[in-house]
Amino acid sequence: GESVGLHLPTLSVQEGDNSIINCAYSNSASDYFIWYKQESGKGPQFIIDIRSNMDKRQGQRVTVLLNKTVKHLSLQIAATQPGDSAVYFCAETPDSSYKLIFGSGTRLLVRP
Amino acid sequence: DAGVIQSPRHEVTEMGQEVTLRCKPISGHDYLFWYRQTMMRGLELLIYFNNNVPIDDSGMPEDRFSAKMPNASFSTLKIQPSEPRDSAVYFCASSTGTENTGELFFGEGSRLTVL
Numbered sequence: 001g002e003s004v005g006l007h008l009p010t011l012s013v014q015e016g017d018n019s020i021i022n023c024a025y026s027n028s029a030s031d032y033f034i035w036y037k038q039e040s041g042k043g044p045q046f047i048i049d050i051r052s053n054m055d056k057r058q059g060q061r062v063t064v065l066l067n068k069t070v071k072h073l074s075l076q077i078a079a080t081q082p083g084d085s086a087v088y089f090c091a092e093t094p095d096s097s098y099k100l101i102f103g104s105g106t107r108l109l110v111r112p
Numbered sequence: 113d114a115g116v117i118q119s120p121r122h123e124v125t126e127m128g129q130e131v132t133l134r135c136k137p138i139s140g141h142d143y144l145f146w147y148r149q150t151m152m153r154g155l156e157l158l159i160y161f162n163n164n165v166p167i168d169d170s171g172m173p174e175d176r177f178s179a180k181m182p183n184a185s186f187s188t189l190k191i192q193p194s195e196p197r198d199s200a201v202y203f204c205a206s207s208t209g210t211e212n213t214g215e216l217f218f219g220e221g222s223r224l225t226v227l
Contacts, residue, residue: 033214041220042218043203043205043220044155044218089155093214097167098162098167099160099168100157102154102156104154
């Protein structure tokens, strides 16, 4: 599959532990944020989104936190599983259009 | 639904040749996006369409790149002439354009290698 990036920051966690992946965004005008997961050889897959009028949103085993003051976004994965191993991207819409701008990604490795 | 379908999955060509990448979006989706992914630049939006009309092509690198959407079920991205620096994975994605504007459905990509 496609090697997304040799220089990606990597987070290594033990199976069963919680994972926290962080993302800093630059445009204070962005009002909508999304997390995507990309497995090797596949296209990105939507995980969860959050609008700027919220601080937190929960899904199944995942939580997204938004701190607009410091322009920071995080993705928390509970009870990390081997299938969670992938590259995770945050994305933003800087101008309320349908134009998603993706961050550089973080590789998550889950140790058995 | 079969999801977004892209072809070819892999293409190897020589510099100067024309390359055409194809995409079939999910039926009923009004938005279609073309992204390029490289190790150096990550995921870049090239162009997107709404109801077959190009809305924003500001990400298209240069005149060698062109994209069309002749109907709601088909889009092409063409590179002519191709150059080695065009080597990348090209993704097509589609979305409904409703409340969840960020939920794009990506195809599996077309990996292009230009020698």
